[in-house]
Amino acid sequence: MMPYLGDAYNLARWMARNPEDAKDIVQEAMIRAFRFFDGYHDGSAKAWLLTIVRNTGYTWLRQNRAHEINAVFEEEALEVPERSPGPEAQAAQSANQELLHKALERVPLEFREIVILRDLEGFSYKEIVAITDLPMGTVMSRLSRARTRLQQELMERAGKEIEREL
């Protein structure tokens, strides 16, 4: 098994949001990694590889779906309304995991990728700064806003479910 191929595919899949494009991105990225292996010296090989996947993914999206990049992040009502029990806890149940999945797909790319790197791939803030070449403050605020957005989405969806049941 190629090292970190699974992680590479996961990131590409979440960036592209469909399997065919994710495969193209990973393949292109692995060839680049192979060609530029001399550029890798020390540090985490996983972070090095995912940096290449991310850059390849952005290049690919810019060429094929430019409108998805720099999508506007709607800022209305960033506070999370009260409700109990929290829909976050409900999302743990398998029926609601689909909701969470859809919600995460709708988070704009620049915010979504930080959640993927942090919560799915387990990178530290510092490593995410290295991978994305973004300032620490930007990484932190994007992560925070992405998670707030997820909470809002889960809330709205949970609300609709309840309405439907009534």
Next chain:
Amino acid sequence: MDAYLDGEVDLVRSLEIEQHLKECSACSHAFERRRSLITVLKTAPLTYQAPADLEREIRTAIHREAAMESSAKRRPAQRPWNWKAWFYGMAPAAALGLACVAIVPRLYGPSADDRLGQEVVAAHVRSLMADHLTDIRNSNHHVVKPWFNGRLDFSPPVLDLADHGFPLTGGRLEYLNGRPTAAIVYYRAAHPINLFVWHAKSGETGKAKEFTRQGYHLIRWSEGGMTYWVISDLNEHELKDFAELLRSPQS
């Protein structure tokens, strides 16, 4: 809030936050909900698995890339060289350039061993990634050794070490240190060993040196007019045994 939950704030700040959470129920409620979101993100099956055929497709693509790369590297050597033009026109400039290339890195750059070690690691990893360990796959040294004739201007030693637990797997051509190089592949259990051999420059001495780079063990030495580098993920001890066998041929 997120930095605290992700364990990314220092101890003082984290104690301050904990103190505040004890006193403020609104914040503590918000924190709990955020914490459960993070837990769900980490534990829910959100991670995609790579499709089964992806690895094979990538290996094929890299293999193709490797083949293109090595033919591109070999081509310039075959280009006829216009000695006359070089001698009359370029000699002074070339001599100066050569002096810079040859001397400056020795003074300021990384040592030759550092640079070569990096090249050797890259060649080793590439051969594994591309699944391109051998151009000729054969365990008989009477087949592998003659294969290099006409492909290199020297004849690398190829030994039968199967009785010592290092079966020969094959050979291929590499391009290292700016020149064509023999790569001879042996195995120890599941660990591939790449042995790189090229012409030693005069003055290179024989003493073996060991390195560790990116988790690989490397040993290099020169003898009988050749320079040898071995690299493997095998443990240091067994790799040393392997190098010893090559340095004192049995037959």
